[in-house]
Amino acid sequence: MDGNCTNPRKFSYQVLARATNTFSEKGKLGEGATGSVFKGTLKELSCVVAVKRVVFGSKYGIESYLPEVKILTKLRHENLVGLIGWSCNKKELLIAYEYVGNKTLEYHLFKETDxxxxxxxxxxARGLASALLYLHEERDEQSILHCDIKLDNILLDSNFNPKLGDFGLARPVEYEEESGYPTVLTGAPGYLAPECKKSGKATKQSDIYSFGVVVLQMACGKHAVENLQRNGVKFELKLVDWVWMKIATGENISAVADPRLGLSYDESEMEQLIDVGLSCANPNPDDRPSTMELIKMLKY
Structure with a gap:
């Protein structure tokens, strides 16, 4: 990230709109759970940015989105997408992030030819664990729950180092008690911890579960949920359940490892990575490892 872009600041609406060529469809990078994202250039800072545009609706006003800005202004970690600045009026919120140009982990696992x-x-895996440790344990202020860890929200830089982004659903651990707004999860299918379907609330353990699914995806090269059909009956199979079934039936590591890797991986390391994924995705949240334990488990 350009040195001029390291200190988050408030911009005028016109500056960020102009940076994206008034939110040109040609520069649209994608659409997330809380808004559309556009590539832009802040010429006065010689800085390429990704600008998220959130238009307020009748159901969710500015108070629903300000936590994202408040959280991001205080986060500094090499494995988190950095905040450049923001602009806000009564109708919409614009958030300018560091632009990470090597696309998402989703793209490189499933859409890239290489x-x-x-x-x-x-x-x-190590970089994501480090980011999670920072969010959960290493900050002097409140611990932060990301609440939406998935392949689409993990960007890769030119050296394939991960940067966790899209904090649109993120909340401080104490958010519900302090604000009166419930921390209700709307996570992507396959990534949401089973206990959250009952409580609807995020915890450190639910972030760990989502991390575990991502780890299994990198090990196995499969989607978090696959739509299958057997004897004319359509059904969904979660990756976590598929790996558990394979392991339970005595299959060896090569049966669950990403076939695109061929033999170009260390079998003991693959076994350990799968073990990390399954430990994180344990159906009992109390049996999942802490982020500090994750760091130790990934030191192979």
């Missing part, structure tokens, strides 16, 4: 190497996958 697959991620085993070394790159290990680096990504």
């Amino acid at each position: 697959f991620l190497t085993w070394g790159q996958r290990k680096t990504i």
